[in-house]
Amino acid sequence: xxxxxxxxxxxxxxxxxxxxxxxxxxxxxxxxxxxxxxxxxxxxxxxxxxxxxxxxxxxxxxxxxxxxxxxxxxxxxxxxxxxxxxxxxxxxxxxxxxxxxxxxxxxxxxxxxxxxxxxxxxxxxxxxxxxxxxxxxxxxxxxxxxxxxxxxxxxxxxxxxxxxxxxxxxxxxxxxxxxxxxxxxxxxxxxxxxxxxxxxxxxxxxxxxxxxxxxxxxxxxxxxxxxxxxxxxxxxxxxxxxxxxxxxxxxxxxxxxxxxxxxxxxxxxxxxxxxxxxxxxxxxxxxxxxxxxxxxxxxxxxxxxxxxxxxxxxxxxxxxxxxxxxxxx
Numbered sequence: 001x002x003x004x005x006x007x008x009x010x011x012x013x014x015x016x017x018x019x020x021x022x023x024x025x026x027x028x029x030x031x032x033x034x035x036x037x038x039x040x041x042x043x044x045x046x047x048x049x050x051x052x053x054x055x056x057x058x059x060x061x062x063x064x065x066x067x068x069x070x071x072x073x074x075x076x077x078x079x080x081x082x083x084x085x086x087x088x089x090x091x092x093x094x095x096x097x098x099x100x101x102x103x104x105x106x107x108x109x110x111x112x113x114x115x116x117x118x119x120x121x122x123x124x125x126x127x128x129x130x131x132x133x134x135x136x137x138x139x140x141x142x143x144x145x146x147x148x149x150x151x152x153x154x155x156x157x158x159x160x161x162x163x164x165x166x167x168x169x170x171x172x173x174x175x176x177x178x179x180x181x182x183x184x185x186x187x188x189x190x191x192x193x194x195x196x197x198x199x200x201x202x203x204x205x206x207x208x209x210x211x212x213x214x215x216x217x218x219x220x221x222x223x224x225x226x227x228x229x230x231x232x233x234x235x236x237x238x239x240x241x242x243x244x245x246x247x248x249x250x251x252x253x254x255x256x257x258x259x260x261x262x263x264x265x266x267x268x269x270x271x272x273x274x275x276x277x278x279x280x281x282x283x284x285x286x287x288x289x290x291x292x293x294x295x296x297x298x299x300x301x302x303x304x305x306x307x308x309x310x311x312x313x314x315x316x317x318x319x320x321x322x323x324x325x326x327x328x329x
Contacts (some may be wrong), residue, residue: 001071002047003209007172009045011068013210013272016088016288019205032206038072052099057181060126060213071208075215084205084266086127086195086289088211091121095271095286098293100145110277118275124288126213126267127189129182130220132174134229135260140167141253165243171235175200176227177268184270191288191294195268199289203266213267232256244253255291277318290298301302 003012003021010014010025012032043052050065059075062068076082090098096119103109112118126292148159175197179189235256243249271290274281277298284295 001034001038001073002068003206004035007032008035009028011066011209013069014087014207015210016091017030017094019087021209028055031231032209033234034061034205035090057183057214057217058212059215060208060211062212066276069209069211071213073203076205076213077201080215082128082266083264084114084131084200085203085207086197086199086266086268087201087290088124089205089238089287090201090269090271090288090291092120092124092271094292095288096120097274098286098291099273099284102293103297108298113275113277119273122271122273122286124210125270126211126271127166127184128214128216129177129266129268130180130216130223130227131264132176132178132220132224132262133262133264134176134228134231134258136173136231136235137257138167138169138171138235138239139253139255139257140165140243140251142243143250144243144254147250158245161244165184165246165249167170167239167240167242171238173231173234176230178223178226178230178240180218180223180265181214182217183214188283188285188294189270192268192270192285192292195287195289200266208267211269213243216265220265274303285303315317 004010005012005023005026005065007028007029008023008026012021012022013239015022018029019162020029022029023031043054044050045063045068047068048063048066048130048275050063052061052063053063054072057075057258059080060069063070074080087103099119100114103114142165144165146161147161148161150157177195178194179186181189201271216286236254239254271286271288273284273286273295274280275298280298282295282298284293286293
């Protein structure tokens with residue numbers, strides 16, 4: 001499917017700035033008309049008839065011939081239909097500005113690293129996620145001590161009091177996110193957090209127009225261990241916080257039991273900027289909702305040597321001037 005402007009025939013896309021569908025050709029708003037393709041293989045553009053290269057898990061892409069953004073019905077419907085989505089809140093220009101601001105002080109970055117041409121290649125991608133909900137019973141049993149010291153005359157006294165610590169806490173965890181994309185690095189996707197889940201909304205394919213996307217390519221059971229670890233770490237932190245204040249604590253039992261669980265499928269927005277330098281790729285990721293940036297700037301050895309040479313020349317000049325001054329005195 002793709003969304004065509006009923007006024008001018010152009011491709012209508014979702015605007016993060018306007019928070020609605022927008023035609024960049026005639027500036028009209030909410031003028032989209034959905035048109036579905038006729039190719040069951042999903043390789044023929046319904047707008048221009050060009051053949052589109054489609055990867056196995058692609059659910060939305062851009063036609064390389066007419067630049068229309070296409071959404072593949074079969075990969076956003078039925079078992080692959082997302083139940084929730086956070087639409088892009090930040091547009092490409094905003095993200096380009098954020099990257100320039102973050103890395104503008106990197107003196108040794110390659111000259112074209114922040115160039116308009118390079119940054120314009122940035123792509124907005126909806127990443128598939130599983131969201132896990134857990135009802136848990138968290139238990140801690142242990143012994144805590146509190147130590148009090150005081151001095152009377154020439155004698156110092158120490159008093160140690162012992163306390164039984166018992167904690168039974170029912171904790172509900174909601175929307176623990178784990179990406180379901182083999183292409184996206186797990187550690188980077190974890191760094192993308194946190195998202196503001198108050199902006200989660202019911203999925204509509206219109207939100208995908210103007211962006212790339214994947215359907216989930218890992219089942220919820222295959223990645224749930226990551227969600228359970230996040231949940232368990234948070235539960236343990238809450239338990240520890242509940243008995244903070246003791247001088248020491250001896251653990252006898254601590255346990256997190258899951259009493260109920262469920263998983264839901266949704267999409268989260270990420271901007272990706274892929275910079276290639278000396279044959280090596282440097283990927284940068286921007287949270288499409290909050291603007292959080294993950295990535296490290298490359299280093300230009302040429303700039304490093306130029307800077308070192310300039311610094312050495314300056315130090316040499318200073319040394320010569322000091323030598324002449326000493327000789328004159």
